[in-house]
Amino acid sequence: MWDTISDKLRKAEKIVFVTGAGISQESGIPTFRGKDGLWRKYDPMKLATIDAFYEDPKLVWEWYEERRQNILNASPNSGHVAITELEKFKQVSILTQNIDGLHQRAGSTNVYELHGSIITIKCTVCDFKNKITSRFLQLPPLCKCGNILRPDVVWFGEALPQDAWESAMVQASTCDTMIVVGTSLEVSPANLLPVYAKQNGAIIIEVNVEQTHMSSSMDLSLRESAAKALPGLVDTISGS
Incomplete structure (x- = not known):
């Protein structure tokens, strides 16, 4: 199964990351x-x-x-940096639930902040x-x-910023690979993003130290932290 997914990852053109608090935990947040x-x-x-x-x-x-x-x-960790490095090889977008700005500080250029800053x-x-x-x-x-x-x-009971959410739906609906990192996706409407990606036939990979209620619907789940898993995953995608 991993060989099949690896091959598809190398051929991927548009990769969307959906990130949550787990990716920033190793930065001390x-x-x-x-x-x-x-x-x-x-x-x-x-x-x-x-x-x-x-x-x-x-x-x-x-x-x-x-x-x-x-x-x-805090400083970006190797998970943030790996996503930035991937921009050298693929079209990359980040749909983040985080409000910390660490993706931008790591150098990522196409970041949509779903919960503000x-x-x-x-x-x-x-x-x-x-x-x-x-x-x-x-x-x-x-x-x-x-x-x-x-x-x-964005506080509990408030809507997501309309422009960020509309852009996120477009990104999710047009990617061929989605990597869900450090989020249990328990909060709506962000939990719909993998659904939009799946409707487009995308591969969906979960990177999380714990199993989530979305794990069973993933094509692959990696039970590692973002800082450990993403550098290797990015090497696979870039063909290094």
């Missing part, structure tokens, strides 16, 4: 649903919903500022949006219009 995940320590309803934000914006901002500093101190802020009222360049003097920070700024991330 905690996952959400793993055994040491953030949601085992914190209540997401108090930190990652619009209601929680309006109830206590300072608390929510303090939590996101701590996470942002951790992310800024922790490096970006936006106003709760006007259309202001910008990258965060320094620490805030006060929390919660205020927009020039006088209203509260918020992290530009």
